[in-house]
Amino acid sequence: MTLRLPRIGTSQIIALAAILAINWTVSPQFFDIRFQDGRLFGSLIDVLNRGAPVAILSLGMVLVIAMRGIDLSVGAVMAIAGAIAASLADSHPLPVVLAAALGAGLACGLWNGFLVAVLGIQPIVATLILMVAGRGIAQLITEGRIVTFTAPGLSWFGGGSVLGLPAPVAIALAMLALTLLVVRGTALGLMIEATGGNARASALAGVGTRAITLAVYAWSGLCAALAGIVAAADILGADANNAGLWLELDAILAVVIGGTSLFGGRFSVVLAVVGALIIQAMNTGILLSGFPPEMNLVVKAVVVLAVLLAQSPRLAGLGLLLRRKRP
């Protein structure tokens, strides 16, 4: 009897397990988890906690990429949302702060969606506009300073805990559940895949491609705003220059590692989150092993290339040929 693994996602889960195992050999106390002050602590929890912002971003990015789009502006939207949340936190009640920050993210997402769905601009260009201008807008909000706050309500999003889990992890899990419910619980996921596979054919078949495109970019903006709130709460302040810097690339990487095709039409929300965890586990591993953190980028580049080569349709054809030759 052979052990049968689920076909989809095996390689990602094996990769995550392998990286965690390497981390464990480098640092034997990697899997030690302590319970202290009503919250779990340990390297593994740290991986989850630090990976949460990218995981939340990847929840929006995976749907955008599934539609053959790309959202380069998520890092800048994080900076905008963080700046709004931090500047309002000490003077306004929490619901107002959250509504303002999330509303800004939603507006940014709708703007991207408008450019792509209504004006018909290529996604990479449409979102480039906000990527360039967004950080400037964030600077405008913070007036070029690093805005700090002390409000306990907002800081819970970074340092609080739910049933022992750090708040960012709990938020990421809740968002994952919500995304899965909406996308896989309804026909929306199917329509997104159809639009990504062939937008014209889907539109002719009666799928509201324009509305779906708009909604998906809006969702990506909302996820980015939430990630921005978590990141701002983590450092109890908003730094418009550095908040979310390069995270759009990490989010795209997480989605690609998760096996979602850049050519649209096929996606996995859960595996995108696994991809985010793989990236964070690598980062933590490099730190724990005592290698200079500068290694991070080189390792990431090698991983992107390896994953892409594995995904490439041309190499896949080559693999099939080789397999066929064998008896």
Added chain:
Amino acid sequence: MTSLNRLMPVAATTAVFLLGFLICALVFPNFASLRVVMNLLTDNAFLGIVAVGMTFVIISGGIDLSVGSVIGFTTVFLALAIERWGIPPLAAFAIILLVAAAFGAAMGAIIQYVDLPPFIVTLAGMFLARGASFLLSTESLPINADLYAHLSDLAFRLPGGARLTVPAMIMLAVVLAGMVLLHLTRFGANVYALGGSRVSTALMGVNVPRTTVLIYTLSAVLAGLSGIVFSLYTSSGYSLSAVGVELDAIAAVVIGGTLLSGGYGFIFGTFVGVLIQGLIQTYISFDGSLSSWWAKIATGLLLFAFIAFQQITLRMARRPRARAMGVVQP
């Protein structure tokens, strides 16, 4: 399209630049001088050089996100090679240009033969080059070679205290050479053809793999040259230098009227696009009270205006090409 229509976007860009310059000259009495214009060229020389390479890539229907990192790597490599390893500056220049060429050729080969989107391949290249420069050194290293001091003194003196510096001269030479290469050679014609349709280009008998590899090699070599100019300009090497320059270069190309879907564009437009970005920076530094982040917002607004303009002209020309495509189609 008639030839007049074909030149419309470049004419619009040039008009925006002239209008902008006029506004600046009216607001600041000292603005309209040869000195300001020459400083505009010197301060944006590295961006202009790299934007010429980006124009080739974008006209061919691709994108190159690695150029900023290549500039950063070049400055660190030069600083170490000249100051620590004792390599003569000119030899170091030759070595880094060869390294950049190999790097670009490798990316082009992966894009061509593995059939991956340029966006993601050059993204990996961006990580790799930036990571490599971090590994070389994370400090800011001064370069004290005689050649550097000599080159920064060397300049054509023009009336009114203006100086046409070496970086500005290199940029102007690259822009001219780029124009010749793109508009007057067979290679240039192939680049346009690739941006129109890869399949038809291959069917016409153009060597598509060779052209693709050459385009990315050219972009990387110009990024290396830009890195040399950047190190001349700052007399130092730093692994975090030129972060985000790829975005400025793409913005300059788009503002210059080149279509991001490929097949259409001019080097001259890119040159004016670079000058417009420089003009915004100069306005902000003349004003003194505005913060530098206004430059980002202004660039974003200009980008939007030009892209919207492109969409309208495209629709009028009835070429429904720029559909919702996330990645540039191979």
